[in-house]
Structure formats: structure tokens, C-alpha cells
Amino acid sequence: MTKIVAIAIHGGAGTIxxxxxxxxxxxxxxxxxxxxxNKGYLILNQGGSSIEAAEASVVSLEDCPLFNAGRGAVFNAxxxxxxxxxxxxxxxxxxxxxxxVQNVKNPVRLAKSVMEKSEHVFLGGEGAAxxxxxxxxxxxxxxxxxxxxRYQQWLDVKDSDSYSLxxxxxxxxxxxxxxxxVALDMYGNLAAATSTGGMTNKxxxxxxxxxxxxxxxYANNKTCAISCTGHGELFIRSVVAYDISCLMEYKGYSLKHxxxxxxxxxxxxxGGEGGLVxxxxxxxxxxxxxxxxxYRASVDLEGNVKVLIYK
Amino acid sequence: MTKIVAIAIHGGAGTIxxxxxxxxxxxxxxxxxxxxxNKGYLILNQGGSSIEAAEASVVSLEDCPLFNAGRGAVFNAxxxxxxxxxxxxxxxxxxxxxxxVQNVKNPVRLAKSVMEKSEHVFLGGEGAAxxxxxxxxxxxxxxxxxxxxRYQQWLDVKDSDSYSLxxxxxxxxxxxxxxxxVALDMYGNLAAATSTGGMTNKxxxxxxxxxxxxxxxYANNKTCAISCTGHGELFIRSVVAYDISCLMEYKGYSLKHxxxxxxxxxxxxxGGEGGLVxxxxxxxxxxxxxxxxxYRASVDLEGNVKVLIYK
Numbered sequence: 023m024t025k026i027v028a029i030a031i032h033g034g035a036g037t038i039x040x041x042x043x044x045x046x047x048x049x050x051x052x053x054x055x056x057x058x059x060n061k062g063y064l065i066l067n068q069g070g071s072s073i074e075a076a077e078a079s080v081v082s083l084e085d086c087p088l089f090n091a092g093r094g095a096v097f098n099a100x101x102x103x104x105x106x107x108x109x110x111x112x113x114x115x116x117x118x119x120x121x122x123v124q125n126v127k128n129p130v131r132l133a134k135s136v137m138e139k140s141e142h143v144f145l146g147g148e149g150a151a152x153x154x155x156x157x158x159x160x161x162x163x164x165x166x167x168x169x170x171x172r173y174q175q176w177l178d179v180k181d182s183d184s185y186s187l188x189x190x191x192x193x194x195x196x197x198x199x200x201x202x203x204v205a206l207d208m209y210g211n212l213a214a215a216t217s218t219g220g221m222t223n224k225x226x227x228x229x230x231x232x233x234x235x236x237x238x239x240y241a242n243n244k245t246c247a248i249s250c251t252g253h254g255e256l257f258i259r260s261v262v263a264y265d266i267s268c269l270m271e272y273k274g275y276s277l278k279h280x281x282x283x284x285x286x287x288x289x290x291x292x293g294g295e296g297g298l299v300x301x302x303x304x305x306x307x308x309x310x311x312x313x314x315x316x317y318r319a320s321v322d323l324e325g326n327v328k329v330l331i332y333k
Numbered sequence: 334m335t336k337i338v339a340i341a342i343h344g345g346a347g348t349i350x351x352x353x354x355x356x357x358x359x360x361x362x363x364x365x366x367x368x369x370x371n372k373g374y375l376i377l378n379q380g381g382s383s384i385e386a387a388e389a390s391v392v393s394l395e396d397c398p399l400f401n402a403g404r405g406a407v408f409n410a411x412x413x414x415x416x417x418x419x420x421x422x423x424x425x426x427x428x429x430x431x432x433x434v435q436n437v438k439n440p441v442r443l444a445k446s447v448m449e450k451s452e453h454v455f456l457g458g459e460g461a462a463x464x465x466x467x468x469x470x471x472x473x474x475x476x477x478x479x480x481x482x483r484y485q486q487w488l489d490v491k492d493s494d495s496y497s498l499x500x501x502x503x504x505x506x507x508x509x510x511x512x513x514x515v516a517l518d519m520y521g522n523l524a525a526a527t528s529t530g531g532m533t534n535k536x537x538x539x540x541x542x543x544x545x546x547x548x549x550x551y552a553n554n555k556t557c558a559i560s561c562t563g564h565g566e567l568f569i570r571s572v573v574a575y576d577i578s579c580l581m582e583y584k585g586y587s588l589k590h591x592x593x594x595x596x597x598x599x600x601x602x603x604g605g606e607g608g609l610v611x612x613x614x615x616x617x618x619x620x621x622x623x624x625x626x627x628y629r630a631s632v633d634l635e636g637n638v639k640v641l642i643y644k
Contacts, residue, residue, distance in 0.1 A: 149538020
């Protein structure tokens with residue numbers, strides 16, 4: 023009997039072109055995505071919940087310095103790291119989110135702790151960190167978050183007023199650094215999780231779509247689970263994740279139809295570059311993006327593994 | 334010729350009963366609501382925009398110590414004031430939001446400044462305040478925010494682990510202190526604005542639904558403008574404001590039908606106490622709430638003024 027479990031993850035979208043990645047770096051990305059998606063899939067296959075699976079995959083991506091989340095989070099305007107994350111489960115619509123947290127090893131774990139142990143949904147800044155310290159969340163010093171290529175990215179822009187979404191190997195590359203996962207477990211429950219370091223050189227405590235329930239992260243067993251990556255401001259204005267859910271619930275669209283309309287039509291019309299990973303209650307998976315590429319991986323209902331970077 | 338302008342405001346919902354308000358206090362509320370709604374209406378009538386009108390009404394409520402926003406913001410766990418606000422216009426879906434800002438006289442003005450002068454949508458904490466200082470936003474010292482009955486509310490709970498949503502004159506009273514406005518201007522543009530001081534004795538940088546685009550605040554000329562007040566966590570999970578918009582856009586519901594379903598059915602089923610003010614592109618106004626009362630006022634298309642507190 024086929025177990026009805028499935029999972030999809032992303033490691034960010036943007037101007038990701040084969041010509042911009044060395045074969046060695048490409049292999050590193052492929053390996054990291056493969057490990058991350060399998061960590062979640064293993065949990066699902068052993069009877070774990072979709073929340074645990076989404077968390078495990080996102081933790082794996084947060085621990086990898088290649089992605090803009092957790093350890094690999096970009097530098098903000100004062101040379102620190104401010105991270106956002108959210109998690110949501112689709113049976114009772116419980117969720118937790120944190121914004122602008124510093125020195126938290128795995129912001130997605132903190133978001134899960136908010137969901138499970140607090141009466142609140144969304145905690146910000148030092149208050150969120152304080153909640154984490156009281157609830158056994160692991161912290162790391164600044165050295166842990168020091169990643170050479172992130173530091174170089176920051177040096178390139180730190181004396182300017184500009185910020186970048188995840189400025190990487192080449193000036194031509196515009197990348198929306200975020201990681202995320204969506205999963206369906208064998209009990210029929212959906213979950214979504216997203217984590218990000220935001221924009222290089224960001225100022226003013228900027229918060230993107232990742233921790234906003236309905237914008238960057240959403241899960242509902244009636245419809246779908248979604249984790250987004252892209253130009254956060256436009257994803258917030260478009261309430262992207264809940265829009266896909268509403269198109270399914272209120273218009274009867276399939277997951278694919280809803281994702282296609284939102285990512286390839288509605289977002290394109292407002293200049294909202296990026297993509298998302300989506301899964302519905304039947305285990306259908308969609309990985310749409312309107313940018314050049316999106317780091318992504320999935321394991322479908324039949325156990326087929328996909329790990330992709332480019333269009 | 335009747336000018337097609339209309340406006341509605343709220344000053345919070347909750348266990349607001351005639352038996353809990355003295356006639357003098359009731360009159361103060363009625364007067365403050367009347368002044369606030371007329372400030373916005375005057376702007377609309379003189380050809381101003383719905384954004385300006387919504388801002389003016391919310392500023393009026395923020396400046397009044399009766400309401401939990403701006404000057405009357407409740408005390409947090411360390412005896413300070415942390416305020417959230419958001420504003421959105423319905424023609425191009427531009428929006429601005431701030432969370433956990435301190436000493437800002439009118440958080441809604443700061444949110445509007447984020448919308449108009451920043452490339453971002455959502456700024457949090459000290460970073461948001463810094464943005465405000467660079468953009469001419471008015472600040473006030475702690476004395477300005479000292480309101481005797483708020484301080485007493487805080488003293489009642491400060492040595493406990495409990496927090497309250499806007500604990501007021503009697504223990505029986507549970508109030509969701511938030512202010513907000515929605516407006517339609519003579520150019521056919523909708524706008525929504527919301528501002529709050531959050532929960533008395535709140536800890537951990539808690540953020541409610543007010544600054545979350547799609548949850549507590551939303552505007553779209555195609556459908557409606559919404560400003561919510563209630564148990565923020567449940568309003569976030571339910572993506573309340575955008576849900577009403579989607580029910581109109583995707584199911585063809587009227588504003589009233591959509592509001593009724595969300596406030597009296599969907600929110601009630603998850604224990605989401607509160608209410609909202611809503612206006613559609615034709616100027617229809619709805620002021621639904623599932624709590625005992627909601628401070629509210631409106632001026633409809635015919636210029637009829639309503640100022641109400643109880644059911």
C-alpha cells in the first residue's frame with residue numbers, strides 16, 4: 023500500500039541561471055536540497071506529522087550556509103542578522119511566527135514554540151528571543167552566523183543606501199533568499215513553514231512576507247499548504263498564500279489552476295517576482311515561480327524525488 | 334447631487350455593556366466617536382482622498398485617551414507602550430504597517446509614511462521608529478502616554494502572568510482595544526487604517542492582527558475596505574479582512590453576506606470574539622461584531638450619521 027505522504031521544499035527564487043553557478047556550487051545546492059527534503063520525507067514515512075516534517079526540512083536548510091536563513095542569513099545594515107519565520111498546521115489552523123530575531127539558531131523552531139507554547143501567534147524582536155530563552159530554544163553567537171560570502175555581499179553594499187534581496191555571486195543575480203517546506207502526512211494533515219534572513223543591508227526593521235500568515239505562509243486541510251519566496255512587499259500586498267487557498271475553496275480551482283493564476287498572472291502584473299511551493303490535501307504538488315530559477319525539491323505520493331534549480 | 338462618499342470607524346469591541354458605562358463616560362465616548370468620524374467625512378466631502386480621511390479619523394481616535402491606540406495605548410509588561418498600525422489604499426493596493434513602535438504620537442501616520450516614502454511595507458520596532466525620525470514623524474515622551482486609568486489597569490495585572498486585551502472599568506469587561514477607519518472617496522477609491530496599543534501587560538513583543546495586511550487591515554477597490562478589532566490571534570489565523578474580500582470577489586457575495594458569514598459564523602466557530610467596520614466600492618457600510626458591543630460610527634452615502642456603542 024502506498025502511504026499518502028508528500029513534501030516539497032524551496033531554498034529561494036530569483037535570477038538563478040546555470041551560467042552563474044559553477045558545477046561545484048550547483049552540486050552543493052543539489053546535495054543540500056536532497057538532504058533537506060529527505061529529512062522531512064523520512065519523518066512522514068515513519069508516521070510523523072506534517073509539522074514535524076516541515077520543521078525538519080526547514081531546519082536542515084537553516085543549518086546550511088548556502089541558503090539565506092538561519093546560519094546563512096544575510097547581513098543587515100549594521101552587520102547583524104535579523105531573521106523571520108513562520109509555521110502553520112492545517113487541521114486547526116494553529117500557527118506561530120517570529121520577526122527580527124537575532125542569534126536564534128533555528129528561527130523555525132522558535133516559531134513552532136510560539137505556536138505550541140504561547141497564547142500568541144506572532145512575536146517580534148527581542149521579546150520573541152526572550153520567549154525563546156524561556157522555552158529552551160538554542161542560541162548561537164555572531165560567529166556562527168558569519169559566512170564569508172554573505173559578509174562579502176554586505177561589504178559590497180553596506181556604504182550605500184541600497185539593499186538587496188540576496189545579492190549573490192554576480193551583480194546580475196537577484197535572489198530572494200528564503201527557505202520553506204510544505205508537507206502532507208499520513209493522517210491527512212497539511213503544514214507549511216518558512217524562514218528567512220531577509221534582505222542584505224536591510225534597515226529599519228524591515229519585515230517581509232515570510233512570517234505573515236496568509237502572505238508568505240499558510241496551511242489549511244480544506245485546501246492547501248503554501249510557502250513563498252520572492253519580493254516580500256508584493257507578496258504581502260497580494261496576500262499570496264491565502265489567495266491560493268481562497269481560489270481553491272471559493273472558486274473550486276485545482277491547486278495547479280490557483281497557483282498558475284497567482285504566480286504567472288496576478289503576481290506578474292504587479293511586478294511580484296518569486297515563487298512558492300504548494301501541496302494540497304490529496305498530495306498534489308506544485309512548484310511555480312516566475313523568476314529565472316528556484317531552488318526546489320519534492321517527494322511525491324509515489325516516492326519520486328525531484329531536485330531542481332533552473333526553469 | 335449626492336456626493337458618493339462614506340466612512341465608518343471603530344474604537345474597539347468587547348464586553349461593552351450599558352451597565353458598565355456611566356452616563357458621563359458614555360457621553361465622552363459618543364462625543365469622541367462623533368468628532369473622529371466627522372473629521373474623516375469632512376475631508377471626503379471637500380474632495381480629499383479616502384487615505385487622508387481614514388488617517389484623519391484614526392489620528393483623532395489615537396489622540397483621545399479613551400481608546401487603546403496612540404495616547405491611550407495600554408501599558409505593556411515593563412510599563413511602556415508598544416503600538417502597531419497599518420494603512421492600505423484600494424486602487425493600487427499600496428500599504429504600510431508598523432509593529433511594536435514606542436513614543437510615536439500617531440502610529441497611523443508612521444504607517445502612512447512607510448507606504449508613501451519607503452520601498453517596504455512592514456517595519457518593526459526601533460527600526461520603524463528610526464525611519465519615522467528620518468521622515469518627520471512626531472514623537473512624544475512617556476508622560477504623554479500616561480493615562481491614569483490605563484496605569485491602574487496595568488497595576489491590576491502587572492505582577493501576574495496574565496495579560497488582558499484592554500481590561501477596563503470592571504473585571505467582567507473584556508475589551509479589544511483598537512481603533513480603525515474605512516472610507517470611500519469621490520474618486521471611487523477605498524482605504525482602511527487600523528491602530529492599536531495591543532494588550533495590557535503584554536510580553537515578548539506580541540504582535541496582533543492590526544498591522545497584518547489581510548488579517549486586521551485590507552483595502553481593494555474591486556471589493557471592500559476592512560478594519561478589524563478583536564482577539565488578534567484568531568483574526569490572524571482566519572485572515573479575516575482578506576477572507577471577506579475573497580468571498581466578494583470569488584463567490585460574488587455582497588459585503589453584508591460576506592461580513593455576516595465571517596463575523597457571525599466563521600469567527601464564532603473558532604472563538605474569535607470581536608468585530609470590524611467594512612465599506613464596499615458602492616459605499617455600502619457594515620459594522621458587524623459578535624461581542625457585546627463595539628464603539629462605532631459611520632456617515633453613509635446620504636450623509637446620515639450613526640454613533641453607536643451597544644448591540
